[in-house]
Every structure is written in structure tokens, then in C-alpha cells.
Amino acid sequence: MKRIFVINPGSTSTKTAVFEDDKAVWMSGGHHPASETAAFHNINEQYEYRKEFILNGLKKSGIPLKFDAVIGRGGLTKPLQGGVYTVNEKMVYDLQHAKDQHACNLGAIIAYEIAHECGCPAFMADPGVVDELQPLARITGLSFMKKRTIFHALNSKAVSRKYAKSIGRKYEDINVIVVHLGGGISVGAHCKGKVIDVNNALNGDGPFSPERSGTLPMNQLVDLCFSGKYSQKQIMKMITGQGGIVAHLGTNDMITVSREAEEGNEPYRTVLDAMLYSVAKQVGAMYVALDGQVDAIIYTGGISHSKYCIDTLTRRTSYMAPVVVMPGEGEMESLAFNALGALNGELEIKEYV
């Protein structure tokens, strides 16, 4: 029996779990309010805060640091193929110096530290930088700017596989649109096992989300950049951490926002409806990317627990394809599955170079 520790830092939460082979025997985690994380200037500064949060969780439950492997959510390194990777010094360095700032960058770093203390291997799998875009989706309107993907690759692929299995088919044989509704929102076109198009959920591309601005009017953004009022860091923070629902309503707590909207309270109702409208439009774009050949539209991520959000999105998109709701995320199970497969020699362990 293998004991695996799973670490998953998200933009709004940190989740941890202990698995014995493929069974979760302990799960923990918590929400990080925007009021707490706003104090940090960058993700590296959150290292101690998140590590303490993780170690305290283990300590409170009396769980010793004895594992056969530790696996962390993959971070925003250079674009990579999907799969499971050993965390090495080079990866830790690249994550500490990553241009793209997201809490997932800490997953592999903290896994590496804890694994070192346990004397076991550290892994990460299917990071947000998995890149399978079809050639046309890479080209932008400026010849020197290429599109870069950052999305919820781990969960999007995990729920797609689960859905395919539930209908007796393989992920590699179906076409689905996967909408991950988390702190960031990604809407991907999965064509026979490859994500051929998807918005960059982190950097000002696609729908707006609890914490991201999504696509903005470009001329106004350029004016803002040259206004002399804001540093580059401040503008990036407006786009990635303090945009979207946080910018409009001052919170990333979508449980409250959904409840208020459902009761018809303003400005919650209008702002949330606008976010859902922008998500539905992105689903339409991915419908086109798949030439209308879509087996299902899968809604997943934390916000998919909200009946108000799912009812609204279903009304706006179900005429394109059947809607499937898989709330929350399968990231913890998927990470554990990858670590177990790596330990048992059933999955190739890739080296980060």
C-alpha cells in the first residue's frame, strides 16, 4: 500500500489530501479570502503562508510526515506535454521565477520541500501549461504574438475521462466543451483527447471570472498602461487577481454572490449575470472550434455547485449540446492517480529539462 500526500493550491483555496493507494483517507483545505491574499505582492510571498496552512492541517489531525510520494498541482513553467513529472531543482527554479503568477506555482515547490523531509519523490502532473492547441488557434492578429494556453488542464481532462467512461466511450473518441468555473474560468474545446483551443484563464483572455478581468477593451487598457498612474505590477494584478467579481463586488466568495443574485439583490444579480453571459459566449466560440460536433458541454469547478449559475448557463447553452454538470473538481483524485501510477511503474515519469 502506498501513502501519497496531495497538495493543491488554487487562487482562492488550498486543498490537501492523504491517499492510501487510490482511496482518500483524509482531506482538508480552506478558502483564502481576497482580503488576506491581497496583502501579498506576488505568489512567492505566499510560500510560507500556504506551507504553514498545509503543515498545520496535518499537525491538527496528528498525521506524521511519512509518505511514499508527495504530489503537487503543476505550475506555470514553459509549455509542456501532459503527464507526470518528477519535481527537480530546475523546475523549482523556473516556478520561483515564473512570469505568470498563480498559486499553483507553489504546488510543486511545497511538494518538493515536504518530500525532501520525508525522503520520498515529489511529482506534479498535467500542469496549467499543457499545450495541445491546433495550429490556427495559435495565431493572433500580430505576427510576433503567439497565443499561450493557461487553463485547468488537470481537472478538465479528469472530468472528460470520467464523462467518457460514464457513457462507455474513451476520452480519445469524444468531443466535449469543458467549462471550469473556479477563481479563473477556462472554456476548452477537447477534440478526441486533445485540447485544440481554450482561453488563457489567467491573463486577460475570455470570460471574466471571480478574480480575472477576462478580455478587456484594448484601447482603454493601453490608455491605462500609459496613464502614469499605475505600475506594470498593479495593472497585472487588476487583470489576474483583483479583476472580475472582485473588482465589481470586492469579494471572490461566489457562494455569497450566487445567493444574493438568486434573491434578486443588486448589484450582485447584474454583475453575476454579466459574468455568466461572457462564459456562455465563450462556449459558443468553442462550439465553432469543434465544427459543431460536440457530444456534451461539461460544467465543472467550485461555482458549478451553484444552482443559479448552472440554471442560467444551461438556459444559454443547452441548445448547442447536452449539458453535464460535474461540480467541484477531480484534481485531488487525479493527482493521486498520477503519483500512484508513477510509483507502480504504470505511468511514464517525465523529466523536466
Ligand SMILES: Nc1ncnc2c1ncn2[C@@H]1O[C@H](COP(=O)(O)OP(=O)(O)O)[C@@H](O)[C@H]1O
Ligand atoms: N456552493 C457554491 N456555490 C457557488 N460558488 C461556490 C460554491 N462552492 C465553491 N464556490 C466558489 O468556487 C470558487 C472556487 O472554485 P475551485 O474550482 O475550487 O477553484 P480555485 O482552484 O480557483 O480555488 C470560489 O469562488 C468559491 O467561492
Ligand SMILES: CCCC(=O)OP(=O)(O)O
Ligand atoms: C492556472 C490554472 C488556471 C486557473 O485560473 O486556476 P484557478 O481557477 O485555480 O485560479
